[in-house]
Amino acid sequence: MASTEEDFPRGGKTKQTTESKAEPVRRHTEVDNLFESLKVGTLLLGCVKEVADLEVTINLPSGLLGYLNISNISDSYTKILSDHLDSASSEEIFSLASLFSPGMLVRCVVARLDTAKGGSVSIQLSINPKEINKGLTTGSLKAGLILSGCVESIEDHGYLVDLGIKGTKAFLPKTLTSSQLKVGQYVTSLLEEVKNDERVVRLSISPTAVAQAVADTAHGWTLTNLLPGLLVKVTLHGLILEFLSSFTGLVDFMHLEPEQASTFKEGDNVKACVLYVEPSTRLVGLSLRSHLLQPGGDVDLVATERIGEVAHGCKMTALHHLSGAMLELPDQTVVFVHRNHMKEPMEAFNLNRVMAKPEHTCRIMDFSPMEQVHLVSLRQSIVDAPFFRRYHDIQPGQIVQGTVTSLQNHGMMVKVTDYIRGLVPRTHLSDIILKNPEKQYAVGMIIKCQVLSVDPQAKKLTLTRKRALIDSSLPPFLTYEDARRGRVSHGFIVCVKDFGCIVCFYGKVKGLVPPNELSTEPVVVPGNVFYVGQVVKAKVLNCDVEKEKLLLSFKAVAGGDTERPPKPKFDFEVGKVRQCKFLTGLEVSILPEETPALLPMMHLSDHMSNCLLLWEGLQEGDIISNIVCLSKKKQIITLTKKPTLKSFLEEGVVVAKEFSDITVGVQLIGWVNNIMPYGVFVEFPYGLVGLAPKAAMSDKFVGDTAAHFQLGHTVVAKVTNLDEEKHRFLVSLKVSDVPSPERDGQARLIRGLQERKAVMEMMASRGDSDLLKQLSAVTIGQRMKMSVDEVREDGSVTFKSDELSAATVLATKDHAPGKLATGQECMPVILHVDLVTSEVYVSLMAKLTGKRKVEAGSTHTATVHHADRDFAVISLGDTAQLTVIQTTNHLNETFRFDAEKLTAGKTLAITVTKSSCEELEGLPLVSWELAPPISKRLISNSKRSKGMYRYGDMVKGKVKTVKPTCVLVTLEDGSTGCVHVSEIQEVVCVGTFPTSFLKIGSEVTARVIGGREGNNNLSLSGHRNLKEDADVKPVKTKEKLKRYQVGDDVICFVSKVSLNKRKLKCPIILYGSVFTLIGSLKSFICIIQGAKHPEKLFKLGQAVSAKVVTVSSSKPSRLSLSLNGVHKLEKGHVIMGLVQKLDPVLGLLVKLPFSAMGTVAMEDLADKYKPKPLERYSKDQLVRSVAHFKPGLKANWTSLKVSQVKMKASVVQDPEIVSLEDLSEGQIVRGYVRTVNAQGVFVSLSRSIKGRAQFQKATKYFVASHQDYAKKVPQATLLSTKILSIDKESGLVDLSLLQEDTGKPDVLPESLGLHLRLTGEAKEKRDATKKRKRTESESKQGTVENVSTKKKKKKKKGKGEDSDSGVEVYFREEEEENKLEPAEVEKPVPVQPARLQVTGGFSWDAALSALKPASAALGGEDSSDGEDGEVNTKPQKKSHHEQEVEKREAEKALTKLETELMDPGLRPQTAASFERLLLGSPDSSLLWLQFMAFHLQATQIEQARAVAERALKTISFREEQEKLNVWVALLNLENLYGTEESLQKVFERAVQYCEPMPVYQQLADIYAKCQKTKEAEGLYKTMVKRFRQEKAVWLSYGTFLLQQGQSDAASALLQRAIKSLPNKDNVDLIAKFAQLEFRYGDVERGKAMLDRILTSYPKRTDLWSVFIDLMVKHGSQKEVRAVFDRVIHLSVAVKRIKFFFKRYLEYEKKSGTPESIQAVKDKALEYVESKGTEAAR
Secondary structure (H helix, E strand, C coil): CHHHHHHCCCCCCEECCCCCCCCCCCCEECCCHHHHCCCCCCEEEEEEEEECCCEEEEECHHHCEEEEEHHHCCHHHHHHHHHHHHHCCCCCCCCHHHHCCCCEEEEEEEEEEEECCCCCEEEEEECCHHHHCCCCCHHHCCCCCEEEEEEEEECCCEEEEECCCCCCEEEEEHHHCCCCCCCCCEEEEEEEEEECCCCEEEEECCHHHHHHCCCCHHHCCCCCCCCCCCEEEEEEECCEEEECCCEEEEECHHHCCCCCCCCCCCCCEEEEEEEEEECCCCEEEEECCHHHCCCCCECCCCCCCCCCCEEEEEEEEEEECCCEEEEECCCCCEEEEEHHHHCCCCCCCCHHHHHHCCCEEEEEEEEECCCCEEEEECCHHHHHCCCCCCHHHCCCCCEEEEEEEEEECCEEEEECCCCCEEEEEHHHCCCCCCCCHHHCCCCCCEEEEEEEEEECCCCEEEEECCHHHHCCCCCCCCCCCCCCCCCEEEEEEEEEECCEEEEECCCCCEEEECHHHCCCCCCCCHHHCCCCCCEEEEEEEEEECCCCEEEEECHHHHCCCCCCCCCCCCCCCCCCEEEEEEEECCEEEEECCCEEEECCHHHCCCCHHHHHHHHHHCCCCCEEEEEEEEEEECCEEEEECCHHHHHHHHCCCCCCCCHHHCCCCCEEEEEEEEEECCEEEEEEHHHEEEEEEHHHCCCCCCCCHHHCCCCCCEEEEEEEEEECCCCEEEEECCCCCCCCCCCHHHHHHHHHHHHHHHHHHHHHHCCCCHHHHHHHCCCCCCECCEEEEEECCCCCEEEECCCCCCCEEEECHHHCCCCCCCCCEECCEEEEEECCCCEEEEECCHHHCCCCCCCCCCEEEEEEEEECCCEEEEEEHHHCCEEEEECCCCCCCCCCCCCCCCCCCCEEEEEEEEEEEHHHCCEEEEEEEECCCCCCCCCCCCCCCCCCCCCCCEEEEEEEEECCCEEEEEECCCCEEEEEHHHCCCCCCCCCCHHHHCCCCCEEEEEEEEEECCCCEEEEECCCCCCCCCCCCCCCHHHHHHCCCCCCEEEEECCEEECCCCEEEEEEEECCEEEEEEECHHHHHCCCCCCCCHHHHCCCCCEEEEEEEEEECCCCCEEEEECCCCCCCCCCCEEEEEEEEEECCCEEEEEECCCEEEEECHHHCCCCCCCCHHHHCCCCCEEEEEEECCCCCCEEEEECCHHHHCCCCCCCCCCCCCCHHHCCCCCEEEEEEEEEECCEEEEECCCCCEEEECHHHCCCECCCCHHHHHHHCCCCCEEEEEEEEEECCCCEEEEECCHHHHCCCCCCCHHHCCCECCCCHHHHHHHHHHHHHHHHHHHHCHHHHHHHHHCCCCCCCCCHHHHCCCCCCCCCHHHHCCCCCCCCCCCCCCCCCCCCECCCCCCCCCCHHHCECHHHHCCCCCCCCHHHCCCCCCCCCCCHHHHHHHHHHHHHHHHHHHHHHHCCCCCCCCHHHHHHHHHHCCCCHHHHHHHHHHHHHCCCHHHHHHHHHHHHHHCCCCCHHHHHHHHHHHHHHHHHHCCHHHHHHHHHHHHHHCCHHHHHHHHHHHHHHCCCHHHHHHHHHHHHHHCCCCHHHHHHHHHHHHHCCCHHHHHHHHHHHHHHCCHHHHHHHHHHHHHHHHHHCCHHHHHHHHHHHHHHCCCCHHHHHHHHHHHHHHCCHHHHHHHHHHHCCCCCCHHHHHHHHHHHHHHHHHHCCHHHHHHHHHHHHHHHHHHHHHHHC
């Protein structure tokens, strides 16, 4: 027994600390002789005590505690944890609380023994089956064994259990489990069956079977593989038991049942449980306790409420020298005390002293579930401790002592006992808030604290170190029952709000102190008086215990609970004048009621500069008069002292007290309440607030709203718009909308100066500063004796004065003329006194001395000498009289341009209203307006302030930079001037470069001729003959233009040569003003040889001579110049032009110099006609031509013939035909087809002469319609013709195109299969038949004949064959009026010479149908013999029928025009047309995009951007797709024409206003189309991170990669997508990627991907259809048939198989053979028969 106890002693004391849910604290076991034999590898049976997030606490035999880490459960569970941390795996992870439960028995092994600082040891355990069962092998597995393991994986029908035995798989069927198991869960199971040579075993976890299983010798147990927890049959031999026939084990006295210990006899056979196995010493511990032998596998944990209990009168019943002793408590409970706890820690063990005591006092420390016994301690230090382990023993309000363990940001951790720790929050470290707690507290310091609250369940303890609470003598409020009405106690503030303070006491007791109970004095803002953590004394006003509501008061405690007479109720009324007492900050109290209120600083005055002065001058207790109540919100009264608001409210003219009173047009006075980028909010009395949008803030452009107004500014507003539904209204602050009353500015001036005077007097009366007294005695205009103190570098001077000894007296540079010496005596004039900075501004200017009296009504030119935000000091002309004016004449006039601001030196036109005003301390009262600047020079160049120059000043400087067109000069004061190239030399030689004569650093003298305010640059003139006294006056631009006449010679300088537009821009300065003179196409008149490279002829800055062509006085003002001396067009000039239009009828339309237009007929394009003459030309092509000027016409005939342009001999194959005299009958000439109509083929022989070939003379074939002929012979076709006849009187030329006449082939080919025209007898027979029919028709229509015979005719007779046009056409009104084409029904023209007629003037845009031969008017009055071809050449009166026809045709033309305008598909051609359409369809993105394209065609990039911005603002926010279309167009525009920065800005805006994903996708597509691979790939990477749940993004990225040939990257992307997207999308995603592989990548890879999917999901017929389509397109016939054969054997619905059979049959019909078609039919028949057989079965 003794030796056994030495090897493995029992008992022991466990030591544990509190545990947090987030991070369990490792518990330690105190060092004693227990660990001398406990070794790593010892197998133990344990019981789960507690389960934390990352650790499990396990009770071991003999009262030991071990700790199971989350990584020591099993390999499968550890792998799941690792995968989850590495790749955010979606596999479910179960917490330790779901795997283990308190009371569970587990087999464990000692993994390691950790020794911490201080000697404490922690037992680290493991239940990994590899460690537990490492003594077992596959050969030792037999049915009936009890093994432990962990669930490795969950299968369909059961679980795979990890037994830790290599080569063996353990399967646990689900049918044998009563609950769902989880991966990593510990199981104790019975091995039921061994299969496949011990490679597979079947388990059972039935509690009954496991409990009844007993280890047997047949199982082959050895000391090597013996496991704890086994039930064995033992034979008693004292405390040494014999089991498994040859093994021996020990039974601890604590593992014997007390009742049965005396009944055991040696040799008895009983059942025991293995407790531990020590492999190295072969020591086995057994237990005979019944709770370990019962079925179920769990131990019932006894309630541990007795832990910490102190028991008196305990008797020792048994003593074990090396282990401990058994005690019996007064209630007969048997407990165990370890040997170490029978003495104090540092004392030696004295057994005699322990046994000498008859009774003992002990404290219960813990409960051991393995032995089912309590563990106690006899140590006096533990017994006397107020509390030991349980948080239940600590009560709020207790004083405890502890040790500081750590200092953290949220507070200080304190160890009260080894098992109890508490927190002192940061606000409770002291009575005040400590900024550096580490200076007062250190780790290890012993401190005394008071318990604020304790939560035993969560093991949280909150302490305080506030002395006011610890030392308080008042009764604490531990519960709501303690807080009886009228009681007073100390508490601390935990929250400060507008509705009061929340005070907390002990535990969960807390109450509210309302605002009226905070103090005896009014408290408007509690946060200014109280703070969180403040200890306060509160009195209970009311307590509701059931609802746990507590109402407290600070005021009752401070006031001693004395009742005060009730204060009179304040009668609030907006506009009522009151007095108030200034308290502090914004707070005032209204007298006499002393009602608290707010008076914001911005409401002290109308002048914002005075608000700060008044604020600085007020002190606590000051009485403020003339205030009015403004509004009341949430019991807070707001006051104002603004005079304008006060008078507005006093006059009773307030027209709006609530929203319903507001009407459009009403004017209100308010103040700026808030400033936003889109406008300012204006508040009015009675709490009304309106918005002044940016456009309605000022008559001037508003860029930054903050630059126009500031908070509190008083304004006059006019209501412009009302929103009845939302109770909102808009106002306008424009000065033009709200005119100011007469002399309003003077009234505000007087009030503002009176406010300043009052502040000065109030501050001076306090007598606390000599400076204030001195400043208050100074007035503007006063002269005072002073001496110069210092002359500063910038020219300003400071003075000393006995009367202003404490102030700074200053004179600026402009007000200190002459040379002053230090100490010099002088008498300056006071200009301004600044109370804030304590500065006094004075002046020594001579014109301010010697005052003269001014009279009321007189006008003067005043000069500003000093100006601040609200006021300015001016002098009245030469009177030396000073006065003060308001800087603005209107309340709303807050913003001025730099030229309008009142600055020193500014001149004003003023009118004296009063010569002496009492309110202004005797200064004149004036009204003013800005005066034009006076062009006077300052005193001298040396005394001029920087940048103060006037027109005509002489300046000196050094050359800073030399450029081709200008020279930059640095002046003496540092300013920069610019000398233009035209202002360098008086006489300029053509071809020279004037700027080259000046070198950098050289000194020059120049005269000021202009300037720019924005950048302080001066325009200078550097002519040599500048005179100092010359009076130079500026000349307006229009006057300079008048000096130039068309044809004048001027010298100009090249500033830019535009190569793309072929323009030469030459800016020139004329008499001091800069003009931009553009020599456009006129410049090319002189650049014939170098027109293609003008930059070689002209260099920047070069002087050239030019003639004035036109003078334009409209903006921009400019001159048009010519560089070749020609300033107008004349006949015969060889000129350059730009081709504007190519017309197959007219030829070329050419833009000529001097805003003229010209046309080049096709006959004038070359000396030799070519078949396709217009092919050589294109739009904007530069051509050289000869002008044929026609007076009175803007359009001129021009010719491109080489013989005329170059004036040299040239081979002329087609001579120019000027008139009919140049033609003769029988002559062969060439010409271009102009038109083909019913009268024949019209051929253009020259620009003015056309001929006609009738159809019988045009071809030998019979043509049924002239339209058929026109299709074969289009316009501009080159033909050879023979002149048959010339009628010079009528201007008609008859032509022949027949082969026998021209020698050329017929114009119509034989391949058309046309009939030959009738000739000879056949022709005569046909004519006779027609004549007979016509005679019969004439007899029936005698009336018509009579009418026709009365008309006078002029006929042209000829042969019958000649008059036949070749088409069945009769010139008779009766038969042809309904058959004529619209182009033929035209107004008859007067008889002219025989040529084409032009009616109504000449138009280059007219259609060819407007040009018609004279013969087109014939035929209306033919005789019955229509074939005679007689033509009436006299003008005929229109018949009634003709007028009707003409009217109908006009209506048809008008209807056609209206239809075109109404046609939505007709694309507009002008900006006005687009605007008209946008009015009807403002939300149509298509129309907006067409508008953008219209501008882009004209390279108007900025206009296109503007259209896009308009579209984004105009299109309704509901039309998301329409807006997205515009954003995409704008992205395309910026990508093509903008920069990367502009594109990125548009993209960021688009993402902000649209759904982000489509915008990203569109930009990626844009990058991809433009081959910006790098940008596109970067954007796609961002997209897959931001939109990882969107399948379309992955597909788009994959498409891009495959298009770029990156197949491997696409495969990797697919794997990423599968992990990111839900599982339900994986199949479709892989299918899409497979299709992409077919289209862009590797076909074989695509086949493999689709094949794998269909193998796993064979019933996805939609994917089969896709696979078939792709294989038909990309695969071989054999492969396609293989796919069809697979799909028709699927086990799917019959109708789906029918669909695939149809497709199979269609494929074979298209690509197969009759045999393959029959094979498909046989397969279909076989399938139907098989289905019928199955149905029959």
